[in-house]
Amino acid sequence: MLGRMEQRTRSWWGWGWTGEAMADEACSALAAGLPGCATDPVPVPEVPELRAPRAAPPAALAGLCTAEPAVRAGHTYGKAFRDVVRALDGDLSGAPDVVVLPRTEDDVAAVLDWAGDAGVAVVPYGGGSSVVGGTEYRGEGPWVSLDLTRLDRVLEVDATSRAARVQGGTLGPGLEDQLRPHGLTLRHFPQSFEFSTVGGWLATRSGGHYAMGPTHVDDVVESLRVVTPVGVSESWRLPASGAGPSPDRLFLGSEGALGVITEAWLRVQRRPEHRASAAVRFVRFPDALAAVREIAQSGVTLANCRLLDHGEAHFSGAASGGHAVLVLGAESAHGPVDVAGPLEIALAHGGVAEECTDGRDGAVASWRSAFLRMPYLRDGLARCGAIVETFETACTWDTADVLVEAVRTEVGAAAREVCGVDGIVNCRLTHLYPDGPAPYFTVLAGGRPGMQLGAWDEIRAAATEVLGRHRATITHHHAVGRDHRPGYDRQRPDLFAASLRAVKAVLDPRGVLNPGVLV
Amino acid sequence: MLGRMEQRTRSWWGWGWTGEAMADEACSALAAGLPGCATDPVPVPEVPELRAPRAAPPAALAGLCTAEPAVRAGHTYGKAFRDVVRALDGDLSGAPDVVVLPRTEDDVAAVLDWAGDAGVAVVPYGGGSSVVGGTEYRGEGPWVSLDLTRLDRVLEVDATSRAARVQGGTLGPGLEDQLRPHGLTLRHFPQSFEFSTVGGWLATRSGGHYAMGPTHVDDVVESLRVVTPVGVSESWRLPASGAGPSPDRLFLGSEGALGVITEAWLRVQRRPEHRASAAVRFVRFPDALAAVREIAQSGVTLANCRLLDHGEAHFSGAASGGHAVLVLGAESAHGPVDVAGPLEIALAHGGVAEECTDGRDGAVASWRSAFLRMPYLRDGLARCGAIVETFETACTWDTADVLVEAVRTEVGAAAREVCGVDGIVNCRLTHLYPDGPAPYFTVLAGGRPGMQLGAWDEIRAAATEVLGRHRATITHHHAVGRDHRPGYDRQRPDLFAASLRAVKAVLDPRGVLNPGVLV
Structure with missing residues (x-):
């Protein structure tokens, strides 16, 4: 995508790689086992014609942007069942106007600045594997999908402390590839591992494959660096602290509504043998x-x-x-x-x-x-x-x-x-x-x-x-995401909801970030 | 204290029980080993005369209050070195005007209501063992020390899930005494165990005696119930969740500045053998x-x-x-x-x-x-x-x-x-x-x-x-507390400070709770 020579192509309408999708006959055979199901699969869709982009990023950002239909289509939804069905139906009316792929943290800040000025919503996008409507936009106005996968490096490894400084857009395989030469692993393997990023894991409190111990990524965070519309927040690297409420725990689970997680120090470990x-x-x-x-x-x-x-x-x-x-x-x-x-x-x-x-x-x-x-x-x-x-x-x-x-x-x-x-x-x-x-x-x-x-x-x-x-x-x-708001709103204490709204007003006063999520 | 027949008396000026304090000769002998030290101990102080109370709780709360000098003196400071020195100096100019000992959660809410109306500061007090100036008040106006130790019961034990619902004012020994018949323990033993409460542990992110594993009390919390000046916040009992930022983690470490923790469901475990x-x-x-x-x-x-x-x-x-x-x-x-x-x-x-x-x-x-x-x-x-x-x-x-x-x-x-x-x-x-x-x-x-x-x-x-x-x-x-604000303010990300201020304004709009702490 966008200048990377991928041997494989990501499916814009469904899960994973296009080459891994089931053949028509296999679909029919599978569906035949499900009483009441149609057994003729609808065709794999072509990218439909999309609305003309309603937002034009400034020249300084233009080199990071694309309005290419296949890319916009692939950034329209996450990968929930609802998303696949809508894509199969050809309903891409909610496609992003632009997809932006920042190369640096400064690029991220510049996108947020422009979006605030221009009244454009920004939805952070890691691997795009949300199954809860976390990476789409359901508002009326123009929006950009902020694809962070160019921020994909392990910047530093502290082998003494067993920790690594990782960029938010690093996909699972890229993370492990960069840790492997050090004999280290994050040991965090969600089912979406191939198609999700460290920043996405942190923003959604991802659960790994392991059944016990530190199941959620929350528990392996030493510190976070987050770009918000009003500036950068960075916590200190600490194995533990009792100094006030945890700053990191406010961003963990914030689902892109409070800031964009650009870096994290994470606890890694020796590879199991x-x-x-x-x-x-x-x-x-x-x-x-x-x-x-x-x-x-x-x-x-x-x-x-x-x-x-x-x-x-x-x-x-x-x-x-x-x-x-x-x-x-x-x-x-x-x-x-x-x-x-x-x-x-x-x-x-x-x-x-x-x-x-x-x-x-x-x-x-x-x-x-x-x-x-x-x-x-x-x-x-x-x-x-x-x-x-x-x-x-x-x-x-x-x-x-x-x-x-x-x-x-x-x-x-x-x-x-x-x-x-x-x-x-x-x-x-x-x-x-x-x-x-x-x-x-x-x-x-x-x-x-x-x-x-x-x-x-x-x-x-x-x-x-x-x-x-x-x-x-x-x-x-x-x-x-957006899909579970009714349940979340029932579960969440009202006063915590009010607290989050207040925090959102401080960190994202123009309401640019992932509108509709959390608050 | 206040109707309880204690066999032992808490020291108002120093640590723990009066009967455990060192004798004069032992003090001298110890100090003789420290070059440059005086070796004649200053006398154990008498409770000095205190300023007349400047605040009068309404009749409905009067039965929960005391202005008894020894009690006010004992609630003036925590137990830091600075606190002991000030008490030994007879400096109790900052003594609380009133000490309130609520019997119920409604009492706590009533105290906060009255304090907001009357412009009186409220400093939550668990066991009074703060060593960071967390339970005193350094402002000018009248204040009450809100002693929660009458909320001292284990309300419910869920042996199936290994969890217990505990009131915030429960002191360490009282907690373990109530869990012991169930063969259970919280296994949280700070050095202050005898003189600190569950609510205090939670509000300060207390560290237990154990060197590894869940060291902080944060990690054994299933849910919290918190009385704030604008209402009660209660989270659901959950072994884990990925639903937005953790509501509990906002109150853990809030040091009495956002609310009073009246109850918590805590993970307990079988007693080690x-x-x-x-x-x-x-x-x-x-x-x-x-x-x-x-x-x-x-x-x-x-x-x-x-x-x-x-x-x-x-x-x-x-x-x-x-x-x-x-x-x-x-x-x-x-x-x-x-x-x-x-x-x-x-x-x-x-x-x-x-x-x-x-x-x-x-x-x-x-x-x-x-x-x-x-x-x-x-x-x-x-x-x-x-x-x-x-x-x-x-x-x-x-x-x-x-x-x-x-x-x-x-x-x-x-x-x-x-x-x-x-x-x-x-x-x-x-x-x-x-x-x-x-x-x-x-x-x-x-x-x-x-x-x-x-x-x-x-x-x-x-x-x-x-x-x-x-x-x-x-x-x-x-x-x-108050003593470590300079270091905390340096450590805490500015945007998190701004977020906390916004939350404080929502939960404690009249600034009643523990003013000077955190924000």
């Missing part, structure tokens, strides 16, 4: 739930401890015979590890160990491979009119079983209501804490092109309602 | 520093990993022969533990293991006993005119050795300059993170009554300067 894993099948999901709670409270820190319910295990190929599957994994940079303790707990709760425990075959590998492939399958199903989306939450253990069951029931009922056929609501627990799990739900239901957006909005409303009634968070790690 | 410990001596401090860095980055989580430099080890009786001492401790609720790995690292860096490793004798016990006794010794030395105070910080490993040496040199020079004799600057590392340690310094210098305040202020200014120059935090866990 020792691994162990195991998989355990359960006949009864409640038994598995009890097992993972005991594991989460047993004082161990596992790299992986994912519980897939029957449907999720079946869908991912981790288990075919009506079982829930618990995938356990440990790793260390320091010495041999095992999963003996957690395995013992799982077996005591009625689990049955799978034979393969080397982490590269069996249920572990099946699930891992399906996990990375899943967004492409999602796109294929969407082309066939299916309703296919995920949402995640977190709650305390005392309500976990009730909540999971209520979501299954109520979201399932909503899907049946709007689709006219039974859908599927699967659950896995992606992250575990001593005081509660993070349940992650997948909704699948048969549908047809044209009805998908409205159908999903109704199903999503049911999900928001059941989460809110149980005081389970509207998002564990996908962020709020 | 297995322990192991060891002590290692080092001839050279840099070797010990290298050892603890390697331990901190070795993937273990120790309960204890305190490094005492030569002076600190000598002072506490942990080592008499010119050694630095590293105290290692592991604990678990789940199974046997050992400290073999960290011990091996320490020995590889030239450490020599002490013989006793059972955790109840030798260097470990000596240091532990001295640790708890230290504030009483401080008071005894203060009565003899000594300069005796501590401060703590945190920094990354790349600057740790340079910083510790710079503090020793520059703070030592300042002490020599103002006292005319060589003082002592000892260091221990109290908390360890993979990316840096928390060094804790003790300053001891001979002096005389009458010169202590000015002398300490000059020494403290030197400490603030050297910490700031190295971008080491002004406080790791003592908080900012």
Whole structure:
């Protein structure tokens, strides 16, 4: 994109790389398994004609800008189901007027200055993988998508302190490539790893792949450097501090509404060399739930401890015979590890160990491979009119079983209501804490092109309602964006909302940054 | 105090219990070891006559109030060296006009309402153990000390999720007494444990006794309930969330300037049953520093990993022969533990293991006993005119050795300059993170009554300067209060300061709460 010779092309309408998208026949075959679904996929769309740009950046910024239709199209939405459906429908009425790709922090400041003067909204864009409407704009006026991926370097590595200074636009693979020669890793692998940036992770309080320990990127931040419309804010690099409320925690989760995170000092670690894993099948999901709670409270820190319910295990190929599957994994940079303790707990709760425990075959590998492939399958199903989306939450253990069951029931009922056929609501627990799990739900239901957006909005409303009634968070790690504002507004204390509005007025007095997000 | 039959009486002028204070002869003997110090202690003071109260709470609150001189005197200051010296001098000119002891959250709100109407400042008071001027008032007008220790109950225990709902005024021992029947503990033991409250810990981002893992109380918070002058803010109980900036993190560290923390859901855990410990001596401090860095980055989580430099080890009786001492401790609720790995690292860096490793004798016990006794010794030395105070910080490993040496040199020079004799600057590392340690310094210098305040202020200014120059935090866990504002204002990003001011204007529009703190 824009002068980079990529061997692969990013899909402007769907997930990931164009070459990885499902072929038509595969889409049909997949959709055939979903009752009530159309099985002829709509065509992969061409970039439609876009509205003429309504904003013209000044000459000094012109070299950083593009109004190229394919680029504007690719920056119109994130990668939620809603986004894919709208793109497939050819609805790019909300495309950015301009895409700006700053090369320096000063460029970022210059864009914010110009935008403030010109009354143009600025939506920060990292890898563009938001699944919550975080990178689009729903206002009326002109807007620019501020693509930060040219700020993609690891500027400094402090091997003594195990920390690295990283630019906000660094994509996951680029980060790890630059840390690898030092024998270091951030060890933060969200599902969107290939298509998301460090700055995006920080702005959305991203959750990594690891089930326990520091699950959110928040916990590996030493300091942040943030460009706001009124100046730059930089905190000191500190391993810990008790000096007033944390300045960094105000920007973590600010979703581009308070400033643009241009740099961060992050805690890195030695690359793990020792691994162990195991998989355990359960006949009864409640038994598995009890097992993972005991594991989460047993004082161990596992790299992986994912519980897939029957449907999720079946869908991912981790288990075919009506079982829930618990995938356990440990790793260390320091010495041999095992999963003996957690395995013992799982077996005591009625689990049955799978034979393969080397982490590269069996249920572990099946699930891992399906996990990375899943967004492409999602796109294929969407082309066939299916309703296919995920949402995640977190709650305390005392309500976990009730909540999971209520979501299954109520979201399932909503899907049946709007689709006219039974859908599927699967659950896995992606992250575990001593005081509660993070349940992650997948909704699948048969549908047809044209009805998908409205159908999903109704199903999503049911999900928001059941989460809110149980005081389970509207998002564990996908962020709020625009799609989850109703749930967020219910969850957030009113006085914190008022506080955020006051902070926004200070840092972004002209309301330039990501309008509609947070406040 | 006020209707409670205490077997022991809190000292109004010094640390802890009156019966634990040092006898005159012991003070003299201790001071005799400090060159240049007076050795006749000034008398333990009587409560001086206090200014007549300038504020009269309304009848509805009168039953919660006291203007009793001993109570007002005890609520005038915290327990910093400056506070003890001022109390010994009989300077209680800044005493609160009234001390209010609410019984309910509604009482707290009523006090804030009245204070706003009457133009009276309100300074929240937990256990009164602030060592940074957090619980006094330095303005001109009338003020009340809002003593929260009647809100002292554990309201609910969720054993399934391992969490407890605790009132903000619960003192450390009361908390543990109420959790013990459930087999649970918060495992948060600051040095002030007996004399500090849960709400105080939360408002000051207190650091516990444990060297690694969740060191700050911040990390065990599920939700907070806070009474502000404009209403109550309550967050949802969540094990984790990615929904916008954390509402709780705004109140954590807010030091009573944004609201009064009346309740919190906190993560508790099973009481540990297995322990192991060891002590290692080092001839050279840099070797010990290298050892603890390697331990901190070795993937273990120790309960204890305190490094005492030569002076600190000598002072506490942990080592008499010119050694630095590293105290290692592991604990678990789940199974046997050992400290073999960290011990091996320490020995590889030239450490020599002490013989006793059972955790109840030798260097470990000596240091532990001295640790708890230290504030009483401080008071005894203060009565003899000594300069005796501590401060703590945190920094990354790349600057740790340079910083510790710079503090020793520059703070030592300042002490020599103002006292005319060589003082002592000892260091221990109290908390360890993979990316840096928390060094804790003790300053001891001979002096005389009458010169202590000015002398300490000059020494403290030197400490603030050297910490700031190295971008080491002004406080790791003592908080900012009024005493550390200069260092805090230097450290805090300007835009975060502006943000906090905006939040303060929203939550405390009449500026009632702890004026002078934070903003």
